[in-house]
Amino acid sequence: MTSTADIDAAASPRENTRFKDKKGETVISVSGLTPGAARYSRLFDVLVVAAVVTIFGGAIHLHVMLTVGDWDMYVDWKDRQYWPLVMPVSMIMFPAALQAIFWVNFRLPIGATVGATALLIATWIGRYANWWIWTGFPFTEGVPSQALAGALLMDMTLIVLRNSLFTSIIGGFAFGFVFWPSNYSALAPFYLPVEHQGMVASLADMIGYTFPRSNMPEYLRIIERGTLRTFGSSVSWVSAAFAGFICIFMHQLWWRLGLFASQATFLKNSDVVKSFMGIKSSVAS
Amino acid sequence: MSGDALPRMANVTVIKTFDIHCGLFAFTMVALTILYISARLYQQAFGFSMGLDANSPEFDRYWMTLFRIELPVLYGAGVLCWSYLFLTRDRSIETVTPETELRRYFYLTMWLVVYSFCIFWTGSFFADGDGVWHQTTLRDTPLTPSHIILFYATIPIYLFFGVGSFVYAMTRIPAFCRGVSLMHAIAVVGPFLILPNLGFNEWGHAYWLTEEIFSHPLHWGFVVLGWCALALAGVLMQIVERFRELIPLVFKQDAAGSPTDANPFRDAWEKCGPEAQRQRYKPTSVSGRRPISGKSK
Amino acid sequence: MLLKLIKFAAVCVAFIAGVSHAAAHGERAQEPYLRTRTVQFYDVHFSKTEVKVNERFELTGKFRLMQDWPDAVTPPDIVFVSSISPGPTIARIETYLNGWPARQSFARLELGRDYEFRMVLEGRTPGSSHIHPSISIKGSGPLVGPGQWVNISGEAHSFAFPIKTMTGLQIEDLQTFGLAHAVGWHLAWLAVAAAWLSFWLARPLILPRWLVLQKGREDLLISLRDTGAGIIVSAIVLVMVFGGYVRASAEYPYNVPLQSGLNRVAPLPASPAYAEIKVISATYDVPGRSMRLATQITNKGSEPLSIGELTTANIRFLNQSLPVAMANVDPSYPRDLIARTGLKLSSDTPINPGETREVRVEATDAVWELERLVSFLTDVDSKFGGLLLLYAPNGERVIAEMGGPIVPVFTELK
Incomplete structure (x- = not known):
């Protein structure tokens, strides 16, 4: 009879595996999978990756579209008060749950990045195939936001701290906070000022005005109406910080939802249904 | 296609092969891709030209005809498929060989991949198309070139595969027959409920919401039901937990027969006995949660 | 190329089916009281019905806000003057309500009074477009005026919308300006994400990792090297985020926020109630x-x-x-x-x-x-x-x- 120490010793010294297990041989070996089983396990990996990318591309895009989609769909909704606030709060939900699923069960620090990547790719496919090819809206009108910067930081926080609470506090905050600067870098040209009909407008306003949307009148925009010029007029940073604050709680909430979703719970099935498949009730009980 | 091959494999000492047929899976994926792209091309051709006014005769000809065809065909195909799966069920599910059971787990995974693929086209691609369509027309009737594809074609298609995966699992996989997988049920029922939730959506639009704000709470029913996609994680856990038990049985010749497959850890693990194994089988969650295991075992 | 193929396929399908065009945008689904007792358009005039791509035309007219406004319709407290078209087949150059610029919405129009609109539009997408003037009222949606076919001739790709910014920058085309910049950033982020994901996806994934974790060997799954990689990626991300922001702020120092707020306009002088x-x-x-x-x-x-x-x-x-x-x-x-x-x-x-x-x-x-x-x-x-x-x-x-x-x-x- 061997002890647990022997198991550890047999699994080759930790110092070695930490740096040399590039191809994952040790992981396969320790997992107990034979080379044949490992091959099928890889097929299973491929299927899981395909499912994850497609279902979360669909589900996250739907989620974002119907919670904060207007801010994402139109360049002239990307204001300083609401856009940096509502977008990350919505965008963090699925990535946080995916983080929990992938980390807790598989120790993969990629959940948030997977979610944000699937979302961005799905969004661009839609913009191209629908907004441009179908109805001919220029890309500039529908240029989306991205959450990759925040998602990457969240995954990095997780791998370094390895703790869901601190990932919420630091990673979740970072997710919300960096949304504004990381997207502003990409969209800054759209805020150049122009004069139109004797009034000031940003290029984004002009794009939304020039290419008419029949069912999106100007007044529908829920955009900045603030009056207080705080922190030397850097109002966006206040929104970013507020978004970070809310994202802390959102992350923890959705982390737990991810844990809940990964329960392998079976409820008792009806004896009648089981009997169709040849399971006698006495056997089943 | 079952474990009949097992005895013949008994003397094999090289890496075990294990047949999984991906042909139907690949065919389905290709066929669905063609179907979805065709639907989109139909929208491109007749969306603006025939679809702007639901009261016009050309709308009736090009769009309502499609609507009248697709509803019975797609739901009919679903009912046929689910009935076929049920009628060809495994009538002695508990005596299934490990090899067959493992293979069926792979096929269940393929069902779920196709289901996920359909969710992408519905939740992202065509839903996004619906968003843009609302910018080209006033609020029309519930039947528009966008809704006729999104709500009445792509939703029945994902129901086909969602419910199909559920029936497949229940009629062929012992664990999914003995117990109802809670998360599998949620992952199928949630997106299914998007269809009846349309009633709420159209009610709101008919009576008090005449303008299209996507982020309006009226649409959040779809959102909450979309969250159910997360529940596939639970199904994944159920699959891997069963894999842990099945794989050593199916690939045991591999382990026993291959001299090159030296695995000191596994040997040590197997020798150490249940008590020591239990000690090493410790909680793994960062939040202190114990590893989850199937409760029906 | 893909775009051309899809468009070609669509044109083929349309040609085979013998397509004609619909002349409404869903307004017939609106209840009669919404259309007969709210906004009455009159004197609507299209300056041209045949235009080339990039050629301008005017859509002018007046409307009366009916005194007997239905209860079910929100009063015209917030109003936007717009046009309805099948997608952005036209570009909107200027719009006016009673001579006031109408890029933004108006507050509190008066019932029983008349207003005059003028829209300067420009052909964008070749083909026949059915164009309506419309008055959107918050809470009630767009109420449309009479629609007319406008034939737009020319090549779609020849459309451009040049504009000069207040900082002196001459923009060639509003449809494409800034796009490469935004897409470049998105690709950069995707590249970092792809690198991070491949770093993990290349390893044994689901089943082996779960089994190893069940055996308590987390140390085999996340090594010091991985943590180090995480710290390096964090540093790259932070440099990209804040470096990019500082650079964008330096490059575009005179940016303005989105313009919002309501304008107020007086109605046309009331005609004597003869x-x-x-x-x-x-x-x-x-x-x-x-x-x-x-x-x-x-x-x-x-x-x-x-x-x-x-x-x-x-x-x-x-x-x-x-x-x-x-x-x-x-x-x-x-x-x-x-x-x-x-x-x-x-x-x-x-x-x-x-x-x-x-x-x-x-x-x-x-x-x-x-x-x-x-x-x-x-x-x-x-x-x-x-x-x-x-x-x-x-x-x-x-x-x-x-x-x-x-x-x-x-x-x-x-």
Whole structure:
């Protein structure tokens, strides 16, 4: 009879595996999978990756579209008060749950990045195939936001701290906070000022005005109406910080939802249904 | 296609092969891709030209005809498929060989991949198309070139595969027959409920919401039901937990027969006995949660 | 290339099927009371109906906000002047309401008053586009004016929208400016994400990792090297985020926020209430497709008045025996919205100043059905509304509101 120490010793010294297990041989070996089983396990990996990318591309895009989609769909909704606030709060939900699923069960620090990547790719496919090819809206009108910067930081926080609470506090905050600067870098040209009909407008306003949307009148925009010029007029940073604050709680909430979703719970099935498949009730009980 | 091959494999000492047929899976994926792209091309051709006014005769000809065809065909195909799966069920599910059971787990995974693929086209691609369509027309009737594809074609298609995966699992996989997988049920029922939730959506639009704000709470029913996609994680856990038990049985010749497959850890693990194994089988969650295991075992 | 292929396929399908075009944008699904008792458009004029890509044309007209505004419709407290088109087939250059710039919305328009709009538009997508003026009212949605076909000729790719910024930058095309910059950033982020994901996906994934974790060997799954990689990626991300922000701020120092807020505009001067109309009874003959009104008209002005036109929901019933009324029809006005049979009156002589006369008015045409304006059976508020246009001998036009309850008649009237 061997002890647990022997198991550890047999699994080759930790110092070695930490740096040399590039191809994952040790992981396969320790997992107990034979080379044949490992091959099928890889097929299973491929299927899981395909499912994850497609279902979360669909589900996250739907989620974002119907919670904060207007801010994402139109360049002239990307204001300083609401856009940096509502977008990350919505965008963090699925990535946080995916983080929990992938980390807790598989120790993969990629959940948030997977979610944000699937979302961005799905969004661009839609913009191209629908907004441009179908109805001919220029890309500039529908240029989306991205959450990759925040998602990457969240995954990095997780791998370094390895703790869901601190990932919420630091990673979740970072997710919300960096949304504004990381997207502003990409969209800054759209805020150049122009004069139109004797009034000031940003290029984004002009794009939304020039290419008419029949069912999106100007007044529908829920955009900045603030009056207080705080922190030397850097109002966006206040929104970013507020978004970070809310994202802390959102992350923890959705982390737990991810844990809940990964329960392998079976409820008792009806004896009648089981009997169709040849399971006698006495056997089943 | 079952474990009949097992005895013949008994003397094999090289890496075990294990047949999984991906042909139907690949065919389905290709066929669905063609179907979805065709639907989109139909929208491109007749969306603006025939679809702007639901009261016009050309709308009736090009769009309502499609609507009248697709509803019975797609739901009919679903009912046929689910009935076929049920009628060809495994009538002695508990005596299934490990090899067959493992293979069926792979096929269940393929069902779920196709289901996920359909969710992408519905939740992202065509839903996004619906968003843009609302910018080209006033609020029309519930039947528009966008809704006729999104709500009445792509939703029945994902129901086909969602419910199909559920029936497949229940009629062929012992664990999914003995117990109802809670998360599998949620992952199928949630997106299914998007269809009846349309009633709420159209009610709101008919009576008090005449303008299209996507982020309006009226649409959040779809959102909450979309969250159910997360529940596939639970199904994944159920699959891997069963894999842990099945794989050593199916690939045991591999382990026993291959001299090159030296695995000191596994040997040590197997020798150490249940008590020591239990000690090493410790909680793994960062939040202190114990590893989850199937409760029906 | 893909775009061309898809467009080619779509054109082929359309060609085979022999496509013609629809001329409405869903407004027929709006309830009759929404269309007959809210905004009445008149004097709508399209300066051109044949334009080239990048060629400008004007859409002008007036509208009256009806006094008998339905309860179910939000009052016009927030209003946007717009146009309806099948996608952005036209570009909007300038819009005005009573001479005020109308890029933003307006607050609190007054019921019972008239407003004048002017839109300068430009052809963008070649083909035939059905264009309507529209007045969007918050809470009620777009209420559309008469639509007209505008044929746009030329090449789609030749459309460009140049604009000069206040910082002196000349932008070649508003459709593409800034796009490469934004897409470049998105690709950069995707590249970092792809690198991080491949770093993990290349390893044994789901089952082996779970099994190893169950055996308590987390140390095999996340190594120091991985943590180090995480720290390096964090540093890269932070440099990209804040470096990018500092650079963008330096590059675009004079950026402005999105412009919002409501404008206020005074209505057109009220025309003297020369004519007062009281609807005594109104019926709609369903099988005969005829609206019959018994009205009492009082001329309070100093000139005799002749009834020239009844207009509601953009449909015009003209008194064909009154030349001045016929001359008031703009050649660009859509013919399908002008009733062929015109307006029939029980008394066609001018109403003298001070006189009160009972006049029976009959407006018969299949257009009631076509425009779905007669669904009184399903309507919760069975009232109608419209404008009656009366003319003095000197050509002066008096616009009077009329409206009231209407009773559908389902059997043929004798």
